[in-house]
Amino acid sequence: MHFSQSSLTFNILPYQEGVKPPVIKPNPTFLKEIGEKGMRDLLDRFYMSLYTSTIKDLFPQSEEEMKTAGQNSADFFIQICGGTPYFNQNRGAPQMGRRHAPFAITPEARLHWLVLFDEALQPLIGKVSDENMQSFWDYINVFSIWMINTRA
Numbered sequence: 001m002h003f004s005q006s007s008l009t010f011n012i013l014p015y016q017e018g019v020k021p022p023v024i025k026p027n028p029t030f031l032k033e034i035g036e037k038g039m040r041d042l043l044d045r046f047y048m049s050l051y052t053s054t055i056k057d058l059f060p061q062s063e064e065e066m067k068t069a070g071q072n073s074a075d076f077f078i079q080i081c082g083g084t085p086y087f088n089q090n091r092g093a094p095q096m097g098r099r100h101a102p103f104a105i106t107p108e109a110r111l112h113w114l115v116l117f118d119e120a121l122q123p124l125i126g127k128v129s130d131e132n133m134q135s136f137w138d139y140i141n142v143f144s145i146w147m148i149n150t151r152a
């Protein structure tokens with residue numbers, strides 16, 4: 001029998017129109033624990049799952065472009081976790097609201113996006129501390145609300 005000590009809760013905050021909860025950056029020690037390679041692998045897993053997902057139409061349509069998009073995203077997450085500012089270096093200021101504006105991000109699309117991120121995080125459970133994993137989840141859970149830009 002397996003007795004889990006884990007206190008992780010990958011809950012999804014319900015979206016309420018007009019409400020943007022304060023964003024807290026992930027613990028920098030999350031990046032220290034998984035390393036840049038761990039972050040790049042995480043975003044690669046995530047983007048490869050987006051590529052065949054229900055929300056795939058939002059994203060680039062070739063596998064090669066999705067690999068690149070995943071690595072741009074990894075640049076961002078390394079930076080937001082206090083690592084090297086690769087995103088600023090390669091893509092410029094994050095301005096995430098502006099960058100997401102061309103895509104219709106509905107509350108439902110956000111749910112799909114988060115569920116797939118949860119799946120991509122699973123292989124890291126037990127390899128990083130629950131506290132750091134939770135802080136990363138809390139960040140994407142909240143910030144993904146900020147990316148919603150249309151009702152339907």
Ligand code: HEM
Nearest residue numbers: 058069072073076091099103105109110113140143144147
């Ligand atoms: C924690 C929340 C999120 C973060 C930190 C995030 C981060 C990013 C980053 C760094 C990029 C690349 C921008 C560039 O290179 O110019 C990007 C692009 C994009 N994101 Fe997000 N995103 C978030 C939420 C979402 C959600 C909820 C959706 C849709 C359900 C979404 C859809 C897209 C799309 C369609 C693109 C353009 C294609 C691509 O480059 O991947 N994002 N996002």
